[in-house]
Amino acid sequence: MAPAFRLSKFSGKENCFLPNPNLPLRGDVMLKGILFGVTLTMGIVLIGGCFLVNSGLIPANADAKPGRLETWMAKTSLKEQNPVALTDQNLLGQMDRK
Secondary structure, eight states: OOOSEEEEEETTEEEEEEEOTTSOOOHHHHHHHHHHHHHHHHHHHHHHHHHHHHHTOSOOOTTOOOOHHHHHHHHHHTTSOOSSOOOHHHHHHHHHTO
């Protein structure tokens, strides 16, 4: 079997690696492998998600205690100041709009 790359002289540079012209192009095999990997990963994620939902490991009740990630996200997003001052006039004005 011929080596995948051969040493040759190309435009004055020595030890330049060039693809072996005798080997067939293998791009189709690599593309099939990538598509297989993506499909397999998506299938595993889908099956794992169905297992988590069906086994009850993801709580769906409304009175569940929020997890650490949800608590962190809420605290991070609430660091911003409220642009509307909480005064009686603003609160009563919002009630009149209904």
